[in-house]
Amino acid sequence: QLQLVESGGGLVQPGGSLRLSCVASGAALEHYAIGWFRQAPGKEREGVSYISSKSGSTYYADSVQGRFTISRDNAKNTAYLQMNSLKPWDTAAYYCATVLGGPDSDYGLHPYAMDYWGTGTLVTVSS
Numbered sequence: 001q002l003q004l005v006e007s008g009g010g011l012v013q014p015g016g017s018l019r020l021s022c023v024a025s026g027a028a029l030e031h032y033a034i035g036w037f038r039q040a041p042g043k044e045r046e047g048v049s050y051i052s053s054k055s056g057s058t059y060y061a062d063s064v065q066g067r068f069t070i071s072r073d074n075a076k077n078t079a080y081l082q083m084n085s086l087k088p089w090d091t092a093a094y095y096c097a098t099v100l101g102g103p104d105s106d107y108g109l110h111p112y113a114m115d116y117w118g119t120g121t122l123v124t125v126s127s
Contacts, residue, residue: 002027002116004096009121012086016125020081022096022118030074033102035114036081038092038123047109048094049081052102059106064090086125093120 008020022034033053039045049070050059058070069082079096097114107113 002032002098004098004116004118006094006096006118006121009094009123011124011126013127014087014125016086017082017084018086018123020083020094020096020121020123022079022081024077024079024098028074029072029077029079029098032098032100032116033108034070034072034079035097035099035108036068036070036079037095037097037111037114038090039095039120040089040092043092045095045111047111050106050108051079052104052108054101055104057104059109061109083123086123088125091123091125093122095120 003025005023012018035050036048037045038048048061051070067085072079095118097117099115
């Protein structure tokens with residue numbers, strides 16, 4: 001059974017940076033597409049970024065394009081989300097999720113495209 005554990009969240013000032021990590025266990029992450037999602041209080045969970053398993057193509061929500069970067073290190077069974085120029089509205093619980101194989105399109109930004117979820121890490125952007 002694939003399990004995912006996120007880390008790296010915390011409190012950061014506007015304009016600051018954080019790098020989130022997602023460590024997988026129970027399966028080889030290289031066979032899985034990976035997505036990062038977030039959910040702010042009172043809002044629906046939304047896709048932030050997605051990286052396919054086959055081509056390694058990356059996709060981003062418009063709200064984070066140019067600020068966030070998704071990456072993966074299959075040797076470490078880990079995925080990352082580098083977040084720069086953080087803004088107060090980036091405040092949310094961030095989740096990584098995976099699906100075996102997965103689409104090679106921005107369909108991966110939809111939460112229902114994912115099968116396995118971590119428990120999340122909280123990011124707070126505030127001065």
